Amino acid sequence: MKEDGGPRYPVLVRTPSRTWWLRAGPYRRFAAREITSMFAALFSALLIAFLFALSLGPHAYGRFLSFLGSTGMLAASSLILAAVLYHMATWFRLTTHIVVIRLGGRTVPRNAILAALVVAWLAVSAAVAYFLIWF
Amino acid sequence: MDEQSESPVLGEVLDWSEGGQVASRARRAPVRGRQSRAEALAWALFSAGGFVSAVLLPINVAVIGVAFAAGWLPDRALAYSRVLHLARNPIVKLYLLVVIALPLYHWAHRFRFAIHHQFGIHAKRLAAAACYGTALAGTGLAVWAVLRI
Numbered sequence: 001m002k003e004d005g006g007p008r009y010p011v012l013v014r015t016p017s018r019t020w021w022l023r024a025g026p027y028r029r030f031a032a033r034e035i036t037s038m039f040a041a042l043f044s045a046l047l048i049a050f051l052f053a054l055s056l057g058p059h060a061y062g063r064f065l066s067f068l069g070s071t072g073m074l075a076a077s078s079l080i081l082a083a084v085l086y087h088m089a090t091w092f093r094l095t096t097h098i099v100v101i102r103l104g105g106r107t108v109p110r111n112a113i114l115a116a117l118v119v120a121w122l123a124v125s126a127a128v129a130y131f132l133i134w135f
Numbered sequence: 136m137d138e139q140s141e142s143p144v145l146g147e148v149l150d151w152s153e154g155g156q157v158a159s160r161a162r163r164a165p166v167r168g169r170q171s172r173a174e175a176l177a178w179a180l181f182s183a184g185g186f187v188s189a190v191l192l193p194i195n196v197a198v199i200g201v202a203f204a205a206g207w208l209p210d211r212a213l214a215y216s217r218v219l220h221l222a223r224n225p226i227v228k229l230y231l232l233v234v235i236a237l238p239l240y241h242w243a244h245r246f247r248f249a250i251h252h253q254f255g256i257h258a259k260r261l262a263a264a265a266c267y268g269t270a271l272a273g274t275g276l277a278v279w280a281v282l283r284i
Contacts (some may be wrong), residue, residue, distance in 0.1 A: 018255050031253065034245045040188045041242035043196055044235045044273060050199070051231065051280035056220060058215045065213060069204045077200025084192045091189035125194035132198045133212045135221065 020102055041084035042076075092117055177244055177267070184241025189235055219284070228281045235277040236270075243270035 021027040046068075059123030067073060092114060101108040202208050211217055221227055243266035250262040 005219075018265060021252055031249075034249045034253070037238070037242040037245040040184075040192055040238040041246075041273075044239050044242075044277075046200070047235050048232065048273065048276050048280055051222065051277070052220060054215075055280060055283035061215050065203075068200075069206075071204075074201065074204035077196060077204055079191065081196045081201050084188060084196050087185075087191040088193055091172070091185055101167070110274075121190055124190055126226060128191065128194045129198055131221070131227075132195070133208060 029090075033087065036083040036087040039080045040087065043080050043084070054128075092121075160210075177240070180237065180240035181244035184237040184239070187233060187237040188241055192238065195234060203230075212235055222284050228284075231281055232274075236274040237275040239270040240267075243267050 021031045050064060050068075053060045095117065096110045096114045099113060101113065199210070199213075203213055222231070247259075247263050247266040250256050250266070251259060256262065
């Protein structure tokens with residue numbers, strides 16, 4: 001018997017298979033959320049390139065825009081948008097599960113929180129779109 | 136009670152896993168104060184990044200990515216002079232940093248575990264350093280880009 005903090009008794013730890021996360025719905029959905037974050041990061045990289053092109057002057061900026069407007073980038077952006085919308089939907093869902101608001105001794109129902117979130121999201125999106133397109 | 140009947144049987148769980156190994160209970164290092172503070176910071180950035188990705192990213196991707204490439208935007212929307220004028224506003228610079236950097240930390244925190252879960256690479260410290268390092272590098276690049284404009 002060892003008493004120095006080492007193993008006092010053997011513990012069986014099963015090595016999961018490499019594809020354990022494909023086996024059940026909740027695992028697959030968790031993996032999907034992990035993957036959507038990669039697309040969000042790709043958009044960050046795209047924005048960094050956008051800003052560098054902008055800082056390099058009109059010529060470099062024009063070349064970046066023709067890259068951004070290519071068919072391949074349309075497909076890539078659509079993929080990124082789909083991933084980000086999936087992330088948004090799951091984020092709204094989990095937030096309505098986590099956030100509990102008490103008003104006057106009553107708990108605000110989940111659907112009301114969801115509606116408030118959607119309204120706030122629409123307002124923020126409209127403001128951002130206004131600045132990006134028309135301001 | 137539905138949850139009970141849907142949960143897998145122990146035999147199934149054991150069948151899923153391939154092979155076994157004996158490991159000691161004490162292989163995980165105890166969490167110290169500094170490490171737990173770093174963990175808390177990583178979680179805070181992860182959470183903030185998830186919020187930004189959900190609320191701010193969809194419209195940005197839809198306009199800058201999809202709508203521009205599809206030709207739905209008016210010509211002057213992304214015109215050089217207009218975008219430059221917009222990007223020189225300090226509030227817009229701050230907004231850009233938030234939209235660029237926070238999703239990177241969200242990604243870093245998730246990808247750190249994806250390396251462990253999906254790729255089966257268990258060099259956890261190396262993976263964490265690479266992921267958060269990439270996010271830090273992206274933040275640095277974004278700050279540099281914003282300051283150049």
